[in-house]
Every structure is written in structure tokens, then in C-alpha cells.
Amino acid sequence: MNxxxxxxxxxxxxxxxxxxxxxxxxxxxxxxxxxxxxxxxVAVLSRYIEARGVLELELHFAAGLVKVDGExxxxxxxxxxxxxxxxxxxxxxxxxxxxxTTARELRTLAELLLDERQVDAFSxxxxxxxxxxLGLTHVSARCERRPGVESPRPDAVRGYQQLxxxxxxxxxxxxxxxxxxLADTSGAVEGAMRWMATRPSDLLALASYEDxxxxxxxxxxxxxxxxxxxxxxxxxxxxxxxxVGSAALLHDIGKSKVPSSILFKRGRLDDDEWRAMSEHTRxxxxxxxxxxxxxxxxxxxxxxxxxxxxxxxxxxxxLPFMPSSMSRLVRVCDVFEALTAMRPYKPELxxxxxxxxxxxxxxxxxxxxxxxxVAAIGAYPVGSFVELTDGRFAMVVAHGPRxxxxxxxVVGGELSDAVVGVPGELEDVGVxxxxxxxxxxxxxxxxxxx
Amino acid sequence: MERPSRWSTPRPPATPRTRLVPPPDxxxxxxxxxxxPTSTFGARDPEVERGLSEAAGDVLLRFLARExxxxxxxxxxxxxxxxxxxxARNAVxxxxxxxxxxxxxxxxxxxxxxxxxxxxAERAFVLADVAAAGDGLARQIASxxxxxxxxxxxRLVDLxxxxxxxxxxxxxxxxxxxxxxxxxxxxxxIAARRALAEATxxxxxxxxxx
Ligand SMILES: [Fe+2]
Numbered sequence: 001m002n003x004x005x006x007x008x009x010x011x012x013x014x015x016x017x018x019x020x021x022x023x024x025x026x027x028x029x030x031x032x033x034x035x036x037x038x039x040x041x042v043a044v045l046s047r048y049i050e051a052r053g054v055l056e057l058e059l060h061f062a063a064g065l066v067k068v069d070g071e072x073x074x075x076x077x078x079x080x081x082x083x084x085x086x087x088x089x090x091x092x093x094x095x096x097x098x099x100x101t102t103a104r105e106l107r108t109l110a111e112l113l114l115d116e117r118q119v120d121a122f123s124x125x126x127x128x129x130x131x132x133x134l135g136l137t138h139v140s141a142r143c144e145r146r147p148g149v150e151s152p153r154p155d156a157v158r159g160y161q162q163l164x165x166x167x168x169x170x171x172x173x174x175x176x177x178x179x180x181x182l183a184d185t186s187g188a189v190e191g192a193m194r195w196m197a198t199r200p201s202d203l204l205a206l207a208s209y210e211d212x213x214x215x216x217x218x219x220x221x222x223x224x225x226x227x228x229x230x231x232x233x234x235x236x237x238x239x240x241x242x243x244v245g246s247a248a249l250l251h252d253i254g255k256s257k258v259p260s261s262i263l264f265k266r267g268r269l270d271d272d273e274w275r276a277m278s279e280h281t282r283x284x285x286x287x288x289x290x291x292x293x294x295x296x297x298x299x300x301x302x303x304x305x306x307x308x309x310x311x312x313x314x315x316x317x318x319l320p321f322m323p324s325s326m327s328r329l330v331r332v333c334d335v336f337e338a339l340t341a342m343r344p345y346k347p348e349l350x351x352x353x354x355x356x357x358x359x360x361x362x363x364x365x366x367x368x369x370x371x372x373x374v375a376a377i378g379a380y381p382v383g384s385f386v387e388l389t390d391g392r393f394a395m396v397v398a399h400g401p402r403x404x405x406x407x408x409x410v411v412g413g414e415l416s417d418a419v420v421g422v423p424g425e426l427e428d429v430g431v432x433x434x435x436x437x438x439x440x441x442x443x444x445x446x447x448x449x450x
Numbered sequence: 451m452e453r454p455s456r457w458s459t460p461r462p463p464a465t466p467r468t469r470l471v472p473p474p475d476x477x478x479x480x481x482x483x484x485x486x487p488t489s490t491f492g493a494r495d496p497e498v499e500r501g502l503s504e505a506a507g508d509v510l511l512r513f514l515a516r517e518x519x520x521x522x523x524x525x526x527x528x529x530x531x532x533x534x535x536x537x538a539r540n541a542v543x544x545x546x547x548x549x550x551x552x553x554x555x556x557x558x559x560x561x562x563x564x565x566x567x568x569x570x571a572e573r574a575f576v577l578a579d580v581a582a583a584g585d586g587l588a589r590q591i592a593s594x595x596x597x598x599x600x601x602x603x604x605r606l607v608d609l610x611x612x613x614x615x616x617x618x619x620x621x622x623x624x625x626x627x628x629x630x631x632x633x634x635x636x637x638x639x640i641a642a643r644r645a646l647a648e649a650t651x652x653x654x655x656x657x658x659x660x
Binding site for chain 1: 542546547549550551553554555557559560561562563564565566567568569571572573575576578579580582583584585586587588589591592613616617620621624629635
């Protein structure tokens with residue numbers, strides 16, 4: 001097995017750890033699925049250790065990132081904010097898993113991390129004894145004595161992690177019938193607003209990974225980011241930006257009530273299943289309506305984000321429905337995101353192709369929001385890559401005078417930026433096609449966390 | 451094993467698949483899905499992930515199909531999810547991209563409605579829906595809020611004439627054996643009609659809606 005493959009196993013192992021926390025929170029003790037997942041995670045660990053000919057896998061936690069052999073696991077860092085948050089709160093700098101680590105030990109570690117009464121177990125003085133007492137013989141940790149002054153993390157990474165955590169926490173709470181964490185939601189959205197004001201394209205670069213979470217967390221985060229970027233571009237005030245961000249972040253919360261047998265079904269949904277799936281909109285509105293302190297806009301967006309401006313679509317509303325302006329914006333972002341999202345086994349659409357499909361079905365969308373969307377995000381979004389008609393590749397660095405004439409920097413060319421199709425710049429050159437996310441996705445995040 | 455994607459377009463013929471930067475380890479779609487035995491990851495295995503994403507794709511496909519057909523036609527939905535029509539729906543030709551860009555360039559840049567527009571109307575429809583078709587605590591809350599409207603119909607005046615007509619007419623046309631029998635909706639209809647009458651008597655507030 002080559003280095004890449006074993007590095008991928010390290011990433012899977014971290015994801016398995018994160019899943020173990022989630023399973024303990026969501027599933028009853030002894031759930032066979034959760035046990036199978038822990039077994040699989042341990043199997044991945046042994047495979048890593050075997051392939052590398054080493055004795056252990058050591059994970060380092062710093063600056064909001066998890067690293068193996070000095071290399072950041074970006075996707076796991078963005079997704080695993082639950083795991084990382086708990087490790088941070090306990091000042092854990094590294095975790096070491098030796099050959100022979102068992103699924104039971106993984107479970108114990110996860111329980112320990114979830115138990116707020118056991119934070120002391122991680123103090124350097126107690127650490128060794130506490131781990132041994134719990135039977136953690138193959139797992140060890142290194143912790144700081146005091147909360148050190150942590151090096152500031154890249155803002156966009158932290159912001160993305162907070163948004164993802166809010167989506168996941170709220171979906172879990174909704175699935176269990178608990179109260180939502182609304183203050184956290186506002187806080188995360190406000191955080192996103194702050195860094196959006198300075199480097200808006202960072203977040204779309206971070207938001208480009210595949211969406212395979214249990215609650216399609218990535219999708220909700222991306223929809224919220226898109227909606228906030230568009231709203232910001234038309235000049236709404238901060239209060240409205242916070243409302244639209246929160247509403248978009250929670251727009252799919254009703255999916256927490258869709259049976260997992262349908263949500264995770266292999267293959268196509270039959271009509272009954274599809275009906276159940278489409279009820280997520282009404283469920284979402286009900287969940288939010290029953291919470292104190294939820295702004296009506298979030299309830300409305302959850303209900304009507306699958307409805308056209310004329311009220312066609314679902315849920316099959318009792319009365320001929322009128323989606324609000326905010327819901328019409330979120331719908332545009334939702335569909336664009338779903339069409340361009342990367343999925344295993346399935347090439348995604350480029351932004352331009354997605355917009356063409358939305359244009360083809362234009363009665364489904366508020367045209368003015370669609371135009372505002374294109375003006376703000378672009379058919380060739382900043383940070384994405386394009387292939388030019390002269391065969392060269394280029395990165396889009398800014399919007400140009402027209403939607404199909406972005407300002408680009410040619411890969412391997414001079415460092416100056418040029419406008420496509422403009423005399424004196426990239427004259428007689430057009431954009432042949434935008435690249436798919438899967439073709440160019442890693443450039444942005446790599447640069448950010450380098 | 452890979453199925454043809456419904457949402458992909460044909461690739462341009464002579465374009466080499468160039469990666470600008472090396473894929474991050476294990477993140478490339480093919481690799482991520484292939485090297486893990488499918489049975490080991492339980493509900494998180496790639497097969498299930500594929501199922502999840504296909505399910506999401508299906509939902510999207512169905513609503514696009516349904517609305518493209520311009521009606522709530524179950525048969526249109528059915529046929530659109532199968533075979534040839536899918537591929538046609540999927541493909542985005544160069545001409546279509548050109549048309550998109552021409553449209554974007556030619557279209558007047560009309561600003562969208564204020565983000566607060568129609569929030570009140572939407573609220574009224576959500577409340578009516580949840581009160582009639584919803585469940586549990588949410589249903590109680592919706593009913594309580596609707597009752598407040600009915601005891602003070604003037605609060606509905608701000609919704610504007612179009613919304614009030616839509617509400618009242620919508621309730622009128624509900625099947626009597628179905629939601630038409632919902633007492634709360636009948637009360638809401640009376641309140642909406644009263645508000646309409648009030649609005650007609652003094653049209654000024656209606657005209658100044660943003
Ligand atoms: Fe949805």
C-alpha cells in the first residue's frame with residue numbers, strides 16, 4: 001500500500017472516531033450498527049499500522065486542525081469539529097493509538113470525551129492512571145498543563161467548523177426531541193459574517209468537499225454561505241444577514257425526522273418513501289415553530305424552500321402557498337448547491353451548467369434572486385478553475401465585465417490577472433468550460449491552511 | 451458498477467483530464483469509494499453514501515420534472531425519473547450555455563425584493579398549514595397564533611389584498627370532507643374576509659406596501 005492510501009486510512013480512522021462520538025449520542029447502547037462502525041474503524045487502524053510498518057498512529061491537534069505526520073487532514077478537520085472541540089476543551093495535543101487498540105477502547109475513549117464530569121481525567125497528573133483504570137491500555141494522550149495560548153487558526157477554517165458544528169448539534173437535538181441551540185446558531189453565523197467581510201472567497205474554497213455526512217451538514221453550511229454572500233451583495237444590514245444565515249443553516253432540519261431507512265436507502269425511493277422524504281419541509285417548520293425564540297423567517301424557509309415562487313413543489317401545502325423573498329433566495333442557493341455538490345460515483349455539474357439547468361426551469365425560481373445570485377457568485381465563481389479556448393487552464397480571481405468573461409490568472413503563465421475576451425488582455429480567448437469541483441477542489445483549502 | 455449520472459454533461463471530446471493539483475490523499479471520489487470493503491463501515495459505507503446522494507438527487511430530479519411539466523402530474527414525474535428523458539434533462543449543451551450568458555447579459559438588473567418581503571404572508575400560510583395538517587406542540591402553537599388573528603382581524607389587513615384573497619379563496623375551495631372541515635381554517639377565512647372588507651373601505655395602507 002502506498003503512502004497516499006495509508007494517509008487516507010488515517011483520515012478514515014479520524015472520521016471513525018468522530019462517528020463514534022456521534023453514535024454514542026444518537027444510538028442506544030449496544031446498537032449493532034454503531035458496534036460495526038467501531039470494529040471497522042479499528043480495522044482501518046490496523047491496516048494503517050500494518051502498511052506503514054509502524055507501532056502506532058499518532059494524531060496531533062493544533063490550530064484547529066488534526067495532523068498525521070505533519071500533514072493536515074483538512075476534510076476531517078472541517079467535519080470533525082465535534083471531536084476537535086472536545087479535545088480542545090481538554091487541552092489534548094495528541095492522541096496515540098497503538099497496535100492492538102480495540103473497538104471497546106474506542107468506545108471508552110468516546111465516552112470519556114463526551115462525559116463533562118470526567119474532564120479532570122485529562123489533566124496531565126491524572127491522565128496515565130485514569131486511562132489505565134478505564135482499560136485504555138493501547139491509547140494514550142498528551143495534554144497541556146494549562147490552556148495554552150493557541151495560535152490563531154485561520155478564520156475561515158474556524159468559521160466553517162462553527163457552522164458545521166451548529167448544523168450537526170441542532171440536527172442531533174431535533175432528532176432526539178431536545179431544545180435547539182439557537183444562541184450557538186446566531187454566534188456561528190455572526191462569526192461567518194465577520195470573516196466573510198474580509199475574504200469572502202475563502203469560505204467557498206473550504207466548502208467544496210464532498211457531502212457524505214449523516215445529516216448532509218456540508219450542504220446546509222454551503223447553502224447558508226451562498227445565501228449570505230448573495231444577501232450581502234445586495235446590501236442587507238447585519239441583522240438581516242444574521243437572519244438569512246440562520247434560516248439557511250437550519251433549512252433542512254426536518255430531515256432529522258425522516259426515517260434513516262429512507263434517508264440512507266440504497267437506490268431509488270418509491271413513491272411512499274419519496275412522500276416521507278418530502279415531508280421534511282413540514283417537519284422542519286414544526287420543529288422550529290415549537291422552539292422559543294426562533295424567528296418566523298427560519299420557520300418559513302424550512303417550510304417553503306422546495307416551493308417555486310408560484311407555490312408549486314412540496315410540501316403539498318393545505319393552501320395555495322406564497323414563499324417569502326428569503327425563502328425564494330434560499331431555494332436558489334439550495335438547488336444550485338445540490339446540482340454542483342460533489343458526490344461519490346457521480347460527476348457533479350459545473351456552476352455554469354447548474355445555472356443553465358436552473359435557467360431552463362426558470363419558472364421554479366425567483367428570477368431576480370437568480371440574477372442577484374449570478375452577480376454575486378458568478379457562473380465561474382472566484383477561486384474556481386476554467387479551461388480556456390486556447391487550451392490553457394486558469395483560476396478565476398474576480399468577476400469580469402460579463403458573466404462569461406471572468407478575470408483570470410493563467411496557470412503556469414505570467415502572474416498578472418487578465419480579463420477573458422478583452423482586447424489587449426486575453427484577446428480572442430474564451431472560457432471553454434468551467435472545471436468541476438472534483439477536478440480542482442483542493443487548491444483553495446491547501447493554500448489556506450498550507 | 452458506476453451508473454451513468456443523471457446530472458453530468460458529456461465531456462468535451464479532446465480534453466485531457468488534467469488535474470491542476472494533486473488530489474489530497476484519499477479524497478479523490480473514485481479512490482475514496484473503492485478501497486474500503488463495503489461491508490466494513492455499516493451505515494457509513496460508500497454504497498450507503500451513494501444511496502443517500504442518489505436519494506437527494508432523486509428528490510431534486512422529481513421536482514424539476516414535475517414543475518417542468520407544469521403540473522402535479524404523477525405520470526410526468528414517473529417517466530422523468532426513467533431512462534431517456536433523464537439523459538436529455540441532464541445534458542447541458544454549449545448552445546444552452548450560450549443562451550444562458552446571452553440572457554444574463556440582456557436581462558435588466560432588477561433588484562430582488564427586500565429580504566423581509568412576504569415574511570408575514572408566509573407566516574400566515576405556514577400557521578394555517580401546520581394548524582390543519584401538522585402535529586403535536588407545533589400544531590398547538592400554530593392554532594393559538596391563528597386564533598389571535600381571528601379575534602383581531604385587523605391584524606390581517608397588513609398582509610395586503612392579494613394575500614387575503616388567496617387565503618380566503620384557498621380556504622373556500624378546500625374539500626368539505628377534508629381540510630375544509632377544519633374549524634380554525636373556517637375562522638381564519640372569516641377573519642380574512644373581514645380584513646379584506648376593511649382594506650376595501652380604507653385602501654391606503656394596502657397601497658403603501660413595499
Ligand atoms: Fe430540503
